Amino acid sequence: MYYWADGSWMPLLATEWKTDQEAATLTVKLREGVKWSNGDDFTAEDVVVTFNCRRLAKGTVWRFLDKVEAVDDHTVVFSMSEPSIVVERYVIRNEYIVDRATYGEWSDKVQALLDEGKDMASDEWNALLQQFNEYRPEAINATGPxxxxxxxxxxxxxxxxxxxxxxxxxxxxxxxxxxxxxxxxxxxxxxxxxxxxxxxxxxxxxxxxxxxxxxxxxxxxPIYSGPALYFNQTIYPFNVKEVRQALAYAIDRHENGTVSLGESGKAVVYMTGFSDNIVPLWVDDVDALDKYAYDTAKAEQILTGLGFTKGADGVWVTDKGDRMEYELTAPAEYADWSASAENVAEQLTAFGIPTSFRGVEFRQHPINVNQGNFQLAIRAWGSGNPHPHFSFVQDLYTHNGEAVTGAALAADPALGTQGPGMSFTLQQTTDCCGDFDFETNIDNMPQGLDTAAQKAMVAETAKAYNELLPQIPLWERYxxxxxxxxxxxxxxxxxxxxxxxxxxxxxxxxxxxxxxxxxxxxxx
The missing domain is CATH 3.40.190.10 (Periplasmic binding protein-like II)
Structure with missing residues (x-):
């Protein structure tokens, strides 16, 4: 596990590890003398079994790996398709190791498919995955306490x-x-x-x-994430960046965070899609970012400049003559997100955009959003991982599946079948950065071990996000x-x-x- 304050690690089943950039490998030494609760020794073979099962399940880590091999009982070598700084996090922290006694047969079946030249898109692979998802072990085998x-x-x-x-x-x-x-x-x-x-x-x-x-x-x-206002961008005028910018000015994020979670709802300052706590580590010129400080006059100026007008009843009307009146949904059982949604609805209504709030059962809500069955919604921004890549994946892929076409889709084809989500196009034209491809930048962001090159890519993506506001991060949850x-x-x-x-x-x-x-x- 990782100590965020100083970037050090608490070693658990892995005691040391080293990346070889030239060989594109991560070599991991395992703790010796560890027993599974069934009495078996913990060995490198258990790690291979784990990652073969994750490969079967189309785990994200396999976007970066070619193969995993046991060199000896306590050494595992992860061969990367190309070196990436996030592989360490995926391998050392994100995956939970399972035992060969319980899952070895599944690992063998995966290897058999690979030996036959089958890949993740094949019918045979998906049939095996369905069987795996239906598998229920009789007992849990553990190495932990x-x-x-x-x-x-x-x-x-x-x-x-x-x-x-x-x-x-x-x-x-x-x-x-x-x-x-x-x-x-x-x-x-x-x-x-x-x-x-x-x-x-x-x-x-x-x-x-x-x-x-x-x-x-x-x-x-800090949680390093929080609630954001999501737009269904198939609905005009939510596909217009200036409208999203205007709404960012029209919402008092400090009020929203305080009403929702008191001292623990801290208004987002930098509006980059990842935590304010780490923005200065990745973006040198933070003063160039638009902080969208609460300013209803500025919001009105932007809308008026687009040809929008206010009707006699005080409700904004688009340049196409449509009243701006919407429904905002959030998971009903999430007290803080529901409070945030109610407050956003009240603020937008007071601004002249009548907005009603409806709570949706928390398991159904992400399904509705993924299917595009919403106008406005509260969903998460950011991620509790130290590299901004993970936050941008949450912001721009998780509820935007049909816009994803590259490596993320290849690793998880289901992403493209869950629905359009917010329908934000990942190839955009920006004032800050010209023609900008979010997907290429997000996918390439973690590649290699050159932190300086990654920092430049993160900074550009942060600036483009800050300008376009695919969603409006409201507050960071503490x-x-x-x-x-x-x-x-x-x-x-x-x-x-x-x-x-x-x-x-x-x-x-x-x-x-x-x-x-x-x-x-x-x-x-």
Whole structure:
């Protein structure tokens, strides 16, 4: 796992690794003496099995890899199609290693298809993938310090029990960990009843105030992402960049973040599609970026310049004579996103663009957006990964599938079948950067090990995004995570400790403090 504050690593199953640019390889040394919970030794063959299964599932990492080989029991060589700085993250952090006893047969079947010259697009490959997706192992085999107690599984929670054979068994301090299921409305009463020690949900300001009133400590780590206002750009005038710019000026993002998540909803400043926390690391001339500070007069000036007018009822009318009146949707169960959507709807309505809010069941909402079944929607911008490439993938690929034609589509053909999404064309003409191909830049951004060259590509993409605003990033979410210091758990580090530069999701500081023994049980 990765320490965001200083760029160092907490080695787990991999103890050291090195990239050879000339050979285009990443060589990984594995921890010796590790046992699976079934008693088998952990070896390089398990890693090969894992990555063959990820290849079957068309995992993103295989956009960058040619093959994975076990050199000996504790050495694995990843051969890259070409060197890329993000391969380290994909290999060392993003993939969860599975065992050959459970998944070896699937790895063998993948290799057999490859030996026959079949690829990811073949019927045989997709048939095997369907079988794999339907596979349900009888038990989970683990190397980590905990395993799932299958008897504990229910709708409310599950129990992790210590895996006594784990190499971390003597380091972790808890014998059991309870994980509760449910969104914010379900978890809130559990926090107030002092039944949980830590939660990562987005709690409304009033709920957070109630927590503080009960003496609950609130942690505020950055999430490196947040909600954005998405446009269906098949609907005129959302396909006009000046209209999107005008709406960015018309929305008070500080108000929106505060209403939605209190101190933990921090208005986006740089409007680049990735976290303000890391923008200065990649863009030297941040002053050249338009910050779209709240300015309704500026918004009106832009719309008027396009030939838009306000009717007698105060509602904006496009140059084609159409009233600007829309519906905005968001996942109903996400308290912070729903509050954000309601506030955006209120602000746009006050500006002269009547906007109604409708909550959609949280599993259905991304499907609706991907199918283009929306006018305005709240979905995520950014990503909890240190390279901006990952954020731009979220911003411009995740809900924009039919616009993607290159390497991302080749690696995941399903991306092009889920629907048009926001229908933002990835080849654009810009004032800042001339004819600009987002897809080429995003796909090439992580290539090679030359950080300076990557920085230039990131900066250009940031400038183009800042000008075109494919979506409007509203605020960056910071945690408002209740941490019950001294309830059942002790050892939480001080608020100013650099561990809290880590997101509570990607490279979770709570998980890391459990794994290294910092957190320990008390008052039980």
């Amino acid at each position: 905990y395993n799932v107690d299958p008897k504990s599984l229910n709708e409310a929670r599950l129990t992790l029990v210590k895996n006594e054979s784990s190499w971390l068994a003597d380091t972790v301090k808890f014998d059991e960990v309870y994980i509760y299921n449910g969104e914010t409305p379900t978890v809130t009463p559990l926090v107030l009843a002092m039944q949980v020690d830590y939660a990562t949900h987005g709690f409304p300001p009033a709920t957070e105030k109630a927590f503080v009133g009960e003496g609950v400590r609130i942690l505020r780590p 945690g408002n995570n209740p941490a019950m210091d001294g309830l059942h758990t002790c050892g939480w580090l001080p608020d100013d400790d650099p561990i809290y530069k880590n997101s509570p999701y990607a490279d979770s500081f709570a998980v890391m403090m459990i794994l290294d023994g910092t957190l320990y049980p008390c008052n039980q």
